[in-house]
Amino acid sequence: xxxxxxxxxxxxxxxxxxxxxxxxxxxxxxxxxxxxxxxxxxxxxxxxxxxxxxxxxxxxxxxxxxxxxxxxxxxxxxxxxxxxxxxxxxxxxxxxxxxxxxxxxxxxxxxxxxxxxxxxxxxxxxxxxxxxxxxxxxxxxxxxxxxxxxxxxxxxxxxxxxxxxxxxxxxxxxxxxxxxxxxxxxxxxxxxxxxxxxxxxxxxxxxxxxxxxxxxxxxxxxxxxxxxxxxxxxxxxxxxxxxxxxxxxxxxxxxxxxxxxxxxxxxxxxxxxxxxxxxxxxxxxxxxxxxxxxxxxxxxxxxxxxxxxxxxxxxxxxxxxxxxxxxxxxxxx
Amino acid sequence: xxxxxxxxxxxxxxxxxxxxxxxxxxxxxxxxxxxxxxxxxxxxxxxxxxxxxxxxxxxxxxxxxxxxxxxxxxxxxxxxxxxxxxxxxxxxxxxxxxxxxxxxxxxxxxxxxxxxxxxxxxxxxxxxxxxxxxxxxxxxxxxxxxxxxxxxxxxxxxxxxxxxxxxxxxxxxxxxxxxxxxxxxxxxxxxxxxxxxxxxxxxxxxxxxxxxxxxxxxxxxxxxxxxxxxxxxxxxxxxxxxxxxxxxxxxxxxxxxxxxxxxxxxxxxxxxxxxxxxxxxxxxxxxxxxxxxxxxxxxxxxxxxxxxxxxxxxxxxxxxxxxxxxxxxxxxxxxxxxxxxxxxxxxxxxxxxxxxxxxxxxxxxxxxxxxxxxxxxxxxxxxxxxxxxxxxxxxxxxxxxxxxxxxxxxxxxxxxxxxxxxxxxxxxxxxxxxxxxxxxxxxxxxxxxxxxxxxxxxxxxxxxxxxxxxxxxxxxxxxxxxxxxxxxxxxxxxxxxxxxxxxxxxxxxxxxxxxxxxxxxxxxxxxxxxxxxxxxxxxxxxxxxxxxxxxxxxxxxxxxxxxxxxxxx
Numbered sequence: 042x043x044x045x046x047x048x049x050x051x052x053x054x055x056x057x058x059x060x061x062x063x064x065x066x067x068x069x070x071x072x073x074x075x076x077x078x079x080x081x082x083x084x085x086x087x088x089x090x091x092x093x094x095x096x097x098x099x100x101x102x103x104x105x106x107x108x109x110x111x112x113x114x115x116x117x118x119x120x121x122x123x124x125x126x127x128x129x130x131x132x133x134x135x136x137x138x139x140x141x142x143x144x145x146x147x148x149x150x151x152x153x154x155x156x157x158x159x160x161x162x163x164x165x166x167x168x169x170x171x172x173x174x175x176x177x178x179x180x181x182x183x184x185x186x187x188x189x190x191x192x193x194x195x196x197x198x199x200x201x202x203x204x205x206x207x208x209x210x211x212x213x214x215x216x217x218x219x220x221x222x223x224x225x226x227x228x229x230x231x232x233x234x235x236x237x238x239x240x241x242x243x244x245x246x247x248x249x250x251x252x253x254x255x256x257x258x259x260x261x262x263x264x265x266x267x268x269x270x271x272x273x274x275x276x277x278x279x280x281x282x283x284x285x286x287x288x289x290x291x292x293x294x295x296x297x298x299x300x301x302x303x304x305x306x307x308x309x310x311x312x313x314x315x316x317x318x319x320x321x322x323x324x325x326x327x328x329x330x331x332x333x334x335x336x337x338x339x340x341x342x343x344x345x346x347x348x349x350x351x352x353x354x355x356x357x358x359x360x361x362x363x364x365x366x367x368x369x370x371x372x373x374x
Numbered sequence: 375x376x377x378x379x380x381x382x383x384x385x386x387x388x389x390x391x392x393x394x395x396x397x398x399x400x401x402x403x404x405x406x407x408x409x410x411x412x413x414x415x416x417x418x419x420x421x422x423x424x425x426x427x428x429x430x431x432x433x434x435x436x437x438x439x440x441x442x443x444x445x446x447x448x449x450x451x452x453x454x455x456x457x458x459x460x461x462x463x464x465x466x467x468x469x470x471x472x473x474x475x476x477x478x479x480x481x482x483x484x485x486x487x488x489x490x491x492x493x494x495x496x497x498x499x500x501x502x503x504x505x506x507x508x509x510x511x512x513x514x515x516x517x518x519x520x521x522x523x524x525x526x527x528x529x530x531x532x533x534x535x536x537x538x539x540x541x542x543x544x545x546x547x548x549x550x551x552x553x554x555x556x557x558x559x560x561x562x563x564x565x566x567x568x569x570x571x572x573x574x575x576x577x578x579x580x581x582x583x584x585x586x587x588x589x590x591x592x593x594x595x596x597x598x599x600x601x602x603x604x605x606x607x608x609x610x611x612x613x614x615x616x617x618x619x620x621x622x623x624x625x626x627x628x629x630x631x632x633x634x635x636x637x638x639x640x641x642x643x644x645x646x647x648x649x650x651x652x653x654x655x656x657x658x659x660x661x662x663x664x665x666x667x668x669x670x671x672x673x674x675x676x677x678x679x680x681x682x683x684x685x686x687x688x689x690x691x692x693x694x695x696x697x698x699x700x701x702x703x704x705x706x707x708x709x710x711x712x713x714x715x716x717x718x719x720x721x722x723x724x725x726x727x728x729x730x731x732x733x734x735x736x737x738x739x740x741x742x743x744x745x746x747x748x749x750x751x752x753x754x755x756x757x758x759x760x761x762x763x764x765x766x767x768x769x770x771x772x773x774x775x776x777x778x779x780x781x782x783x784x785x786x787x788x789x790x791x792x793x794x795x796x797x798x799x800x801x802x803x804x805x806x807x808x809x810x811x812x813x814x815x816x817x818x819x820x821x822x823x824x825x826x827x828x829x830x831x832x833x834x835x836x837x838x839x840x841x842x843x844x845x846x847x848x849x850x851x852x853x854x855x856x857x858x859x860x861x862x863x864x865x866x867x868x869x870x871x872x873x874x875x876x877x878x879x880x881x882x883x884x885x886x887x888x889x890x891x892x893x894x895x896x897x898x899x900x901x902x903x904x905x906x907x908x909x910x911x912x913x914x915x916x917x918x919x920x921x922x923x924x925x926x927x928x929x930x931x932x933x934x935x936x937x938x939x940x941x942x943x
Binding site: 178179180182298299300301302303304305307309310344347348351 | 386387388389444446447449450453454457458459460463464467468516826827830831832833
């Protein structure tokens with residue numbers, strides 16, 4: 042019998058009697074990270090990393106939670122559970138589950154590049170690896186983030202030179218902070234949307250070095266053309282933006298790799314930036330686990346599973362995690 | 375190549391016209407003073423004004439190239455292709471990163487590399503391209519593949535490109551529009567000196583060579599009759615003609631040479647060789663604006679409109695590559711003249727419409743005898759004027775347009791000049807109107823869907839529609855596909871349809887999905903004719919969705935008989 046299997050409530054470990062990122066309330070939930078489709082309310086008890094806890098509390102309110110340091114092990118009904126860095130967002134983890142000598146790892150969401158905000162991904166040897174596949178198509182290949190940061194900064198300076206403010210839409214947890222780290226405060230005011238600032242505070246409290254940020258109503262309008270405003274995608278076209286005067290806007294997402302998606306968004310610019318693993322990254326991560334069997338969730342499940350099978354691995358899609366083909370909102374979660 | 379790729383990206387990203395114009399203007403301004411860049415700019419002006427070299431390498435060769443370099447299986451390549459909705463984009467995203475960078479100007483890419491590839495074998499093409507691509511900077515790939523696949527489209531109109539060129543060079547915009555005519559003619563390799571002529575300060579002879587004048591275009595009139603009457607005033611102030619269902623064309627005859635240009639500024643002289651005969655009896659320095667139609671070949675006088683054939687016949691001739699004597703015999707052409715733009719080498723475009731009309735009638739009258747002697751009198755005909763005292767009478771007559779192989783009326787202000795493009799008169803009033811018939815329409819069922827391209831890539835936006843093969847109540851009736859359409863829905867409706875398609879897919883054939891017949895649309899189209907190439911036996915023109923008939927069950931969609939009746943009518 043499989044150590045972890047798909048159920049209507051999400052991934053379940055029968056001998057350990059716990060769920061990983063369940064969709065519905067359960068008795069015991071192991072949470073890989075704080076994005077809303079992984080951390081859902083209503084479960085009786087939660088297990089997560091120490092860095093994830095403030096994020097979970099911010100989003101789920103008061104919960105009963107046990108925390109682990111990366112690499113620390115807890116036992117439940119004879120099943121050993123530990124959490125390992127996934128490099129996705131602050132506090133994100135892969136769940137390693139060991140029972141009677143068999144090791145399974147559920148990746149949660151992950152990426153390989155060190156983003157300077159979350160603990161960098163560490164490959165964990167296992168027999169079975171459950172991987173996400175949000176961007177598991179070979180057209181998704183990320184550029185080094187320094188090149189991306191340069192691109193954003195240059196764009197911002199060009200906007201200032203032409204008398205326009207800059208607006209970047211980015212998911213509030215993870216990507217926003219990742220962008221902030223690369224901004225140069227000497228270029229002008231850095232303004233954060235109200236949905237992002239509390240998450241900045243959590244990052245700062247846990248020791249992340251982020252530049253100083255202000256709220257939109259603190260922005261002196263005379264400096265608007267030098268300002269950059271970081272906002273969640275839901276702010277697109279909102280009235281708050283009128284405070285900035287003339288502006289150019291951009292969307293930061295892995296989906297921006299494809300021209301049609303970029304154009305459909307109706308923004309001036311798309312920055313290809315994702316907290317998910319790209320195609321070469323997924324293949325490298327899978328190889329590094331040494332797993333002989335791979336289960337694929339979240340995204341291009343069918344594509345990745347088929348490709349891996351052709352490469353001689355045992356691979357299957359996990360039912361219930363439908364392709365998020367073309368759904369831009371789900372990039373980050 | 376770098377500058378062109380940058381310009382392409384800027385134009386592609388910009389949504390505001392102002393920014394597009396600024397990007398083009400600064401590109402051209404920088405090119406004017408730099409010799410190498412002038413040669414590049416000639417190509418850029420060509421591409422921006424709609425020029426499109428034929429495909430340089432076929433899709434299968436490019437696919438093979440990328441598969442060989444990446445080791446990807448074919449099915450995975452195809453999935454990527456479906457995801458992006460664009461071959462050139464797929465190729466550029468999949469190709470491994472460049473090994474070192476080499477910068478080669480656009481014009482050298484074109485003249486030294488890409489154009490000479492034509493006629494080579496696929497293997498030779500793959501070998502040459504692999505070598506060049508390995509040193510091509512990543513951000514120049516997409517635009518290069520667009521050129522190679524013959525699918526480069528830039529999101530600017532020709533008039534915007536013209537405007538930017540005029541701004542950058544200081545040449546008068548009207549003059550620039552004139553110089554740009556025919557610049558993007560296919561199969562032409564533009565040179566630095568072409569760009570120099572385009573941007574030169576000194577005035578150039580307007581009627582040099584066989585250049586046509588910019589076509590004057592009509593605004594579409596869509597309003598209730600009383601509003602039209604109010605807006606346009608006395609019908610006697612308007613020159614009223616049928617809007618014939620052919621191809622708009624300009625006949626240019628100068629210095630003993632005749633040329634025929636389509637509205638898309640393609641030189642179409644070779645496809646319509648019969649018009650070379652006109653120069654035997656028309657005087658040099660003549661430019662006629664008119665409608666190209668196919669006739670039954672009867673030798674009738676130039677005032678006679680009998681024997682015109684429907685557009686579907688014209689289309690069949692258009693589809694032929696070789697114009698054989700048989701085609702000339704079976705589908706002979708005629709030009710229905712409606713305007714005289716140049717007479718005895720003099721540009722008449724600033725004359726009032728009614729004076730140009732009088733000049734046109736004089737020309738045709740004066741040459742009639744000679745035309746008859748050559749047996750050409752049916753070749754050039756005069757667009758008849760329609761007269762009526764009031765708009766109601768005209769409206770009634772308009773309803774009979776199809777009897778005259780027309781799709782409505784053209785209304786031209788009697789005192790208006792011949793402008794350029796869709797420009798309005800100085801007071802903002804439209805000078806030319808097209809007052810078309812309401813489109814045909816039927817209620818049809820969506821049966822297949824395919825993902826769109828460009829802005830709609832990834833979304834199921836291209837649909838195939840079907841009607842029933844026999845009336846309701848009869849046993850075993852089936853849906854017969856007859857038209858494809860992809861325009862007419864709002865973005866929100868399209869998203870909704872997209873969701874339903876995903877949820878109700880019955881079968882997938884490559885990129886095509888067959889869906890459970892559940893959605894009925896009112897489909898509009900401009901024309902309809904019999905067709906042997908279509909299973910349904912009919913071919914429709916310009917089909918588009920007029921309305922989503924959510925109120926209509928599939929059983930109540932129209933039948934093929936309704937379409938057949940429209941052909942007969």
